[in-house]
Structures are given as structure tokens and as C-alpha cells.
Amino acid sequence: MSEITIVEIARRCGVGVSTVSRAINNHSDINPETKKRIMEVIRETGYIPNNSARNLKRTDAKCIAVLVRGITNPFFAPMIEVVEKEVEERKYALVIRHVESNEDEVDVALELEKEKRLRGIIFMGGAAKHSADKIKQLNVPAVFATIGSDIADDLSRNEYSTVSVDDEKESFKVVEYLIGLGHKKIAILTEGSDTPSIVKLRFKGYLDALKKHGIKPDEKLIRYVDRRIYTFGNGYETTRNLIESGEKFTAIYCISDVLAVGALRALADAGIRVPDDVSVVGYDGQEIAEYCVPRLTTLRQPMVDMAEEAMKLLFSIIDKESGHKHIVFPGELIVGESTRKIK
């Protein structure tokens, strides 16, 4: 098994060595079917391509770390895929580190710095506020993905990068869309914690949109889910409680698509038709929004573009071609089948 070479892989696949190399190095000029077959043979034989082997075995391999808050959170999956591809293209090693609920991601990053030949860090999710002292201790550039606000008080924004949408503005847009459809009794499923977070910005967008259109926020329609905004169950239970409370509402704005899928199910179980009786809107533009029944109206964050930009920015800082930046992407309101004009 250990004698498998790239020549042997090429022979088994009936292709040239250069084709195998193109497959391994993710070149675009290769037939996807051929590439798939080559990668399967590589896995079957246990062959380790040279660059992967080098990355694994050389303890001095240059390395990028991705710190993901909540590995069970589907939101970051498309971003992680992009990061893997970009890191591989640059011949860096990649460490994906899950941050546990009782850990601080910056502490984890500081530890990783000691152990690894780390060149840069991407933070995905996590707290919106950190200790300025700790951030300053980081010796490698850090890009915070999906968080656009100030990461720490008393810290210049020149000391870190962010790639995000403007959550407050985009959320305002979502609620204004519902108001434009004639909705006034708009319930919201949001997070209850007082910790600064991007969800807080979305909630502010909701309040501002109501205010602009002269609608008084109704405390009874503001529903707080458990901390975890990416569980179907929280969306389901919170919506069921809202329904059972007897409060009148014509629309529900959910602060994540995952919550919205739970809301759709709770409405279906209560015999409430979407969008005929109640409109439902999500936030994030995750894949599930496109596949649930009815298709969900949502605010799409351009996750792939954001991840690509985060990697480009990180590498340009590593290469000293750029300083830190704060890049804001526009969100896109995707109108699905879950919203309609009020009757």
C-alpha cells in the first residue's frame, strides 16, 4: 500500500500523470467526471498526494486556522468549503478548530499560535465583542467573518479585518418588505441574550423599520428563542407558544432560516396556511431556504463571496500587500413562496 505512486494512480485511472496532478491540485482544466474517478482511486488506494503529505508531515508547514463557533451550525458549511479550496491552492495547511461553548475563541487562537506555524486566522461566528488586550496579543492577522461591528472597545479597526453584511440595514430591508406587503402585526423570533451579537443588530433593524412606518412594537410579538438560533426545535417551540398565546399576527420574521423552517412546521401543525394566513421570512439564505416547502423568503448573505474575499484579504495581509480592511457585502432579499400581500 505504501508503494502507491502517482504513476500507479494514473495507470489505474487510464489517464496521464499530469491529469492526476491537475486533479490533486484542484486545477479547473479537468473534466469533473475524470477528477471524481481519480479522487476515488486515490482514496481507495490510500495514496497520499505529495503536497498533502508535505503539509501533514512537515512541522514547519505554513498554516491557516479557521476557528468555528458551533461545529453543528450549518451556516458556516459553505464558507468552510471555500476556505479549504483557497488554502489548498496556496499550499498552506489548514486547521479547522471547533470552539466549544465555554471557550473564548481568541484564547484558542493564542494557544494555536504557540503550537503551529500559524500565518493567519479566520474567525467564523462567535462573540461580537472581545478583549482588546487579547486581540493585540495575536501575532498573525485575523479576519472576523460575518461580524462587521467593532470587535473590541478601545481597539483601532486597523488591527483586525471584518467581512460581513450590514446586518442592521439588511434586517431593516426585510421588515420594510413585509410592511410593503401590508403587514403591521409582524412577530419576530430573535435571541434573548444581552451579549452583543449580530442578532442584536438584526433586531435593531426590525425596531427601526417598524418605527419608520409608525408601527408601535408589540412586546407580545417579540419572542425570544433559546441562545441557539440555528435549531429547528427552537423555531418550532417558540412559534407554537406564539400561536397558543392567541396573539394576532400576520407575519413572522425569523432571525435565521433554521428558525424559520421550525416556524413553518409549527404553523403547518396548527393548520395555519403559509402564505395564505401568515407570511414567514427567514434570514441568511441557507440552502434549506431553497428546498423547504413552501420555499422561504429570506435575506441571502453572499457566503461564498464573503469567504473568498476573506481569504483573499487574509493572504494579501500575510503577503504585506494590504493592511486590515472592513468589507461589507450587500445582502439580497430572495422572495420565495412564504410571503404574500395581506388580504
Next chain:
Amino acid sequence: MSEITIVEIARRCGVGVSTVSRAINNHSDINPETKKRIMEVIRETGYIPNNSARNLKRTDAKCIAVLVRGITNPFFAPMIEVVEKEVEERKYALVIRHVESNEDEVDVALELEKEKRLRGIIFMGGAAKHSADKIKQLNVPAVFATIGSDIADDLSRNEYSTVSVDDEKESFKVVEYLIGLGHKKIAILTEGSDTPSIVKLRFKGYLDALKKHGIKPDEKLIRYVDRRIYTFGNGYETTRNLIESGEKFTAIYCISDVLAVGALRALADAGIRVPDDVSVVGYDGQEIAEYCVPRLTTLRQPMVDMAEEAMKLLFSIIDKESGHKHIVFPGELIVGESTRKIK
């Protein structure tokens, strides 16, 4: 920030130090609300609990590694949560390592052994066949989760553990259930690769059930998805192709719930009613099966029990209280709203 102590956390939360300690150590005798509040304060302050700090900082911390094939695969999320909890309770450090598509998980494990004070490995997913030589090189016990068949040819089953359902038998049960409802034209969405995998076992269960009931498998109803069986898009496209082919079918058996959700959406787009016109069944019993509309009939793998058993087994092998074992869990057919008797 670095001066925060457990006493300060307790003061801020208005609880005793022992309560904070119970929260940090995941004791069960604590009010969940209180625990939540404490964990939030811990995150806000950046306080590092002693045991986490020790695990992070001591390079000799005993460590368990979880190697996950496909971090973007939602299937393993509930299992990872259990592993985290169990590892924390045992005061081990946890390394979650994502295995990339061109890596061999056993190679990755062999590398991790060199770097870390590794005591045991849990493999989640990945290839169903490995090199016996490589497995033998592992110096710490390995448990393969969700794969029950022989991991390597020419290797005694005493050299590794498995925790799984009997995929062939459970799949047989699913298809027999459909046949019992009167279905004969049962399409299947399965994986096309020739690599040994648990999906192959499920496919065999399908063929065996048809055979037992005298139904000749129809090549035109056997539909192969791209390698990745956990994408909505693959389920959607493959089902759309099936519909557009004009072949007659009354049921679709999808080899994963994620594929089934894509199938539901494709059927809805074609104006085909589920279950009135076509029945749909998934496999896995993932959370989405419970929340999609209609609720999905599926084969539930007891993922939480399996993960708990895998950890118990791994630690009992580490503690030399047990040798390797092969534990098979029964699956459970969950009847949802997506299947009905044929008219």
C-alpha cells in the same frame, strides 16, 4: 480581563462558586437556566475555566481525536455534541479534525498520534475499507462510528471497534414497509461509486427486499446521485430527472434524509402530491426529517445512543477494562406524513 476568577463569575451571576463549578463541569444537578446564564457570563468576561485552560495549555493533556469525514455533513452533528460532553466529563482534551476529500483518515490519525498525547480515536464516516497495515500501525484504540462491516481485509475484528446499525437489514425493513403499503414501482436514489460504503449495504437491502417479494428491480428506477449523498441539490436534480424521464413510480426511497428533502421539493415543483401521488422515504432520522413539510418517513439511526456507546467503549478500552467490540444498534422506522397505502 485576565484577573477574572471563578469567584468573580459567581458574584456576577449571584450564585455560589460551587454552582459555577457545576456549570463548568457539566454536572446534571444544576438548573439549566442558571447554567445558561453562567456560561454567558463566562463568555462575556473571557474567563477560562481551570480545566479547559489546563487542557489547552498542558502539552501532555490526554487527548481524544474525532476524525470527521465531511465537516459540512450535518449527519454527525448530534454525535459530535455527545462526544464533546463525554470527553469533557473525563477531563480529556478533544481534537476534532476534519478529513478532506483527498486525505485518508487513517493517515491523518497516524499523523495526529505523533503530534499529540493521543489516547483514542473515533472515526466518523469515511471509507468503509482501509489498509490493514495502516490500522495496525495505530498505537491507540480506534472506534469506527456508523460503519459495521469489516474495516480492512486480512485484519482481525479484534483490532478495532465499530458502532453502527445493520445498514443492510434496516434498509430491507424500509423497502419492505413500502411494499407492505402496496408499492411495487419503488425508485431509489443512491450513490453511484463502486467504493465499498454503508450506502452499498443499503442498496443491497433494497434489492433483497424487492427480490423476496418477487419484484424485479427496474434499472430505470435506480437513480445514482453524485458522490455526495448529503446535499439537497443532488436529491432535487436526481428526482427531477426521474420525473422528466416519464418512468412510472409510486414511491421514492432516498438513501439519506437530505436527499429526500430535495426529492420532496422536486415533486412539489412538478405538482406531484406527497403522499397522495407518490410516497417518499428517507434514511438516517436526521432532525430535518421531523421538521420538513410533509414530515418524512425515515429510518432513524439512534445517533445519540451510538455516540454515547462509542465513547463508553473507547474509554473502557483505554482503561483496559474491555477489548474491542462490535456493537450493532437497531434502527427505528419512523412513519411520518410522506408515505401512504397505494390507491
